[in-house]
Amino acid sequence: MFLEAQTNVLFQLAPWIIAFPLIGMIINIVFGQRLGERFVGAVASSAVGLAFVVAILQFVALQADSHGAHIPVAEWIAIGKLDASWTVRIDTLSATMMLMVTGVSTLIHIYAIGYMHEDVRLQGDPGRFTRFFVFFNLFVAAMMILVSADNYLMMFVGWEGVGLCSYLLIGFWYDRGEGGIANAVAGKKAFIANRVGDFGFLVAMFLMFTGAGSLQFDQAFTWAAGAGPEQAGLITAIALFLLLGATGKSAQIPLYVWLPDAMAGPTPVSALIHAATMVTAGIYMIARSAVLFGAAAGASQLVALIGAATALFAATIAVGQFDIKKVLAYSTISQLGFMLAAVGISAQVAGMFHLVTHAFFKALLFLSAGSVILGVEHGLHHQDGDHAGFNPNDMREMGGLRKRMKVTFAVYLTGALALAGIPPLAGFFSKDEILAEASHLFPLVYILLTLAAFLTAFYMGRQIFMVFFGKPRSSAAEHAHENPPLITMPLIGLAILAAIGGGLNLPGLHSLAGWLEHTLGHTHILEFNFQVAGISTALALLAIGLAWLLYGRKPMEKGAEDPLKRILGPVFSGIANKWWIDELYGVLFIRPYTALSTWLAEVVDWKFWHDWVHDSVIAKGFRGLTAWLSMDVDLKVIDAIADGIARLTGALSERMSALQTGYVRSYALSMFVGMVLLLSYILFV
Amino acid sequence: MNIPMEAVLALSGVLFVLGVLGVLIRRNAIVVFMSIELMLNAANLVFISFARTITPAEIGLSGQVMVFFIIAVAAAEVAVGLALIVTIFKAKKSIDVDQIHSLHG
Numbered sequence: 001m002f003l004e005a006q007t008n009v010l011f012q013l014a015p016w017i018i019a020f021p022l023i024g025m026i027i028n029i030v031f032g033q034r035l036g037e038r039f040v041g042a043v044a045s046s047a048v049g050l051a052f053v054v055a056i057l058q059f060v061a062l063q064a065d066s067h068g069a070h071i072p073v074a075e076w077i078a079i080g081k082l083d084a085s086w087t088v089r090i091d092t093l094s095a096t097m098m099l100m101v102t103g104v105s106t107l108i109h110i111y112a113i114g115y116m117h118e119d120v121r122l123q124g125d126p127g128r129f130t131r132f133f134v135f136f137n138l139f140v141a142a143m144m145i146l147v148s149a150d151n152y153l154m155m156f157v158g159w160e161g162v163g164l165c166s167y168l169l170i171g172f173w174y175d176r177g178e179g180g181i182a183n184a185v186a187g188k189k190a191f192i193a194n195r196v197g198d199f200g201f202l203v204a205m206f207l208m209f210t211g212a213g214s215l216q217f218d219q220a221f222t223w224a225a226g227a228g229p230e231q232a233g234l235i236t237a238i239a240l241f242l243l244l245g246a247t248g249k250s251a252q253i254p255l256y257v258w259l260p261d262a263m264a265g266p267t268p269v270s271a272l273i274h275a276a277t278m279v280t281a282g283i284y285m286i287a288r289s290a291v292l293f294g295a296a297a298g299a300s301q302l303v304a305l306i307g308a309a310t311a312l313f314a315a316t317i318a319v320g321q322f323d324i325k326k327v328l329a330y331s332t333i334s335q336l337g338f339m340l341a342a343v344g345i346s347a348q349v350a351g352m353f354h355l356v357t358h359a360f361f362k363a364l365l366f367l368s369a370g371s372v373i374l375g376v377e378h379g380l381h382h383q384d385g386d387h388a389g390f391n392p393n394d395m396r397e398m399g400g401l402r403k404r405m406k407v408t409f410a411v412y413l414t415g416a417l418a419l420a421g422i423p424p425l426a427g428f429f430s431k432d433e434i435l436a437e438a439s440h441l442f443p444l445v446y447i448l449l450t451l452a453a454f455l456t457a458f459y460m461g462r463q464i465f466m467v468f469f470g471k472p473r474s475s476a477a478e479h480a481h482e483n484p485p486l487i488t489m490p491l492i493g494l495a496i497l498a499a500i501g502g503g504l505n506l507p508g509l510h511s512l513a514g515w516l517e518h519t520l521g522h523t524h525i526l527e528f529n530f531q532v533a534g535i536s537t538a539l540a541l542l543a544i545g546l547a548w549l550l551y552g553r554k555p556m557e558k559g560a561e562d563p564l565k566r567i568l569g570p571v572f573s574g575i576a577n578k579w580w581i582d583e584l585y586g587v588l589f590i591r592p593y594t595a596l597s598t599w600l601a602e603v604v605d606w607k608f609w610h611d612w613v614h615d616s617v618i619a620k621g622f623r624g625l626t627a628w629l630s631m632d633v634d635l636k637v638i639d640a641i642a643d644g645i646a647r648l649t650g651a652l653s654e655r656m657s658a659l660q661t662g663y664v665r666s667y668a669l670s671m672f673v674g675m676v677l678l679l680s681y682i683l684f685v
Numbered sequence: 686m687n688i689p690m691e692a693v694l695a696l697s698g699v700l701f702v703l704g705v706l707g708v709l710i711r712r713n714a715i716v717v718f719m720s721i722e723l724m725l726n727a728a729n730l731v732f733i734s735f736a737r738t739i740t741p742a743e744i745g746l747s748g749q750v751m752v753f754f755i756i757a758v759a760a761a762e763v764a765v766g767l768a769l770i771v772t773i774f775k776a777k778k779s780i781d782v783d784q785i786h787s788l789h790g
């Protein structure tokens with residue numbers, strides 16, 4: 001009884017998980033510019049840290065009461081059947097996301113204090129420090145709304161909120177980049193690609209309301225689970241539109257194109273938003289809607305295929321990239337493909353498991369990449385002369401950083417091995433669980449994912465050898481040095497998580513599966529598949545060996561071509577040019593769309609509406625009408641009536657005043673005559 | 686002494702007509718006033734004569750009350766009227782009603 005009461009108190013704290021980041025944001029907006037970087041960083045980080053504490057309390061409470069709770073915060077929309085309220089939903093699935101997001105966010109916030117301190121100086125605009133943390137806190141708040149939502153509409157608010165923050169932070173250096181506009185264009189691209197997905201989400205909500213009459217999760221799922229065969233088409237449509245939403249937010253085929261460009265944002269943004277948290281929102285949403293997708297088998301298969309295809313496709317592109325962050329961006333797309341495939345074959349636990357471990361090691365990799373970039377930029381500013389045209393992200397300009405940045409190298413290696421799936425690091429367990437499930441449930445997906453896993457190990461090996469081994473290929477890399485502890489400490493923390501994260505759901509223990517079972521219902525538990533694990537580990541080791549052969553044994557020389565180009569020939573230029581997908585979209589969608597909008601603007605809007613309809617028809621017609629009304633109707637008719645009444649009254653009163661003579665006797669006579677007439681009327685008539 | 690009703694009514698009619706003629710014909714304001722008094726008293730005479738003959742006598746009483754009322758009103762009217770005439774005389778040095786016509790239209 002006592003424990004139960006306490007559990008309820010803990011659940012009541014849940015809304016604070018949204019409130020703390022918002023409070024931090026408001027404090028920074030109001031006082032940030034005056035009180036300096038130290039204060040801003042401390043407020044932002046502790047706001048997210050407090051949210052993390054709340055998340056831990058929810059975890060504790062869920063241990064006691066695994067059913068979770070719904071904490072109503074406020075009424076929102078109640079129109080007819082539609083009843084969407086602000087309700088925080090605590091269950092094992094949302095608590096998993098809360099823990100992961102706030103935990104990783106806290107580390108990245110701390111890292112960002114150090115990183116942005118350097119970044120705003122290297123870019124020459126220290127005033128932007130506060131703005132960065134305001135956006136960052138807003139992002140965490142929006143993400144918390146997304147994961148704690150109890151209905152699709154509230155989830156959509158968070159969904160849009162994180163999209164907005166993503167846009168704001170990709171364009172954080174909006175006046176930089178190619179032509180002084182490339183970063184802003186990247187932000188816009190992300191926003192528009194996401195809008196396409198959001199459109200899918202919206203349509204899915206409309207359809208769901210038509211079918212289920214509610215957007216609340218439980219009610220919608222009850223409807224989907226109990227719907228008859230005549231509703232199957234509607235459910236499939238809902239699932240497909242939700243999938244469109246997920247492909248936008250989680251950067252899957254066909255909408256993945258925005259994520260590589262999103263690397264224009266500062267590196268903590270890439271780590272937090274575009275690797276660990278926001279891009280996993282689509283996976284979370286599909287895992288949350290497991291019942292809906294379970295009722296639409298065809299849509300689920302499409303989800304799995306899209307995920308597997310994206311995983312392989314993005315992995316091939318990652319092989320040919322030279323920008324250290326672009327490699328990681330394509331890797332993220334590929335890994336999100338793994339997760340999507342997992343939730344598509346209804347292995348939600350494996351998907352969520354990979355989501356969490358991926359958040360650890362991909363955030364780690366991005367932050368380490370940021371550390372590498374900062375180190376190289378320091379090296380760049382160390383020397384004199386013109387640095388224009390030097391790209392500190394370019395792996396061809398790096399090399400030999402192993403000795404100069406020891407901590408960064410160690411954590412980067414940890415992250416890379418975890419991503420490549422080398423046991424016993426986190427990535428091995430989570431990726432292997434997806435592969436094992438796929439081999440069991442959907443062999444085609446299994447083959448695609450295994451190939452993607454092979455390429456993953458290869459491009460990570462290539463990156464490690466290019467960046468950290470061999471000799472420095474530029475003087476900037478030669479003078480690079482390690483970053484201060486404020487930057488390296490969070491890296492070590494994440495490295496530990498990336499190393500031991502597999503412990504969340506060890507084969508045989510299945511603690512995460514048991515934990516998520518409370519929310520997802522029965523989850524089938526697959527025994528550890530030694531064959532699958534053996535094959536994937538062997539392939540990963542083989543790929544790393546291959547990478548060593550190409551990049552490690554004989555390190556790349558300065559200005560040399562990629563050795564892979566000799567082997568693959570024209571295929572490599574396809575890879576390096578990202579299979580010309582951006583160009584293809586340009587021809588297919590962007591150019592026709594621009595042409596259409598130009599035509600609409602110039603011909604339809606300007607020539608037709610403005611010149612003809614407005615100027616000729618409406619304006620001229622109106623002028624003619626008003627002229628007729630004023631000259632003919634008003635002057636000749638209305639004024640004449642008014643003047644006539646006045647003249648008539650004047651004439652009449654002139655005549656009437658003659659009656660008033662002023663002679664008393666004439667009045668008396670009139671009275672007398674009147675009286676006589678009156679009396680004669682009474683008497684004789 | 687019993688005077689017949691017709692005689693009283695005839696006298697009253699004669700007095701009333703004299704009053705009307707006086708108002709219409711005479712130009713002296715005081716005489717006009719006196720003529721008005723003549724008409725009022727003609728009416729009083731009719732009231733009195735009817736009050737005397739009507740039965741029951743209680744209803745006739747109201748005719749006599751009316752006469753007193755008219756005498757009182759006539760006295761008040763004369764007081765106001767004479768005051769007006771005095772004022773007019775002060776301003777115009779005349780009480781000829783034909784010369785007082787500044788309110789004409």
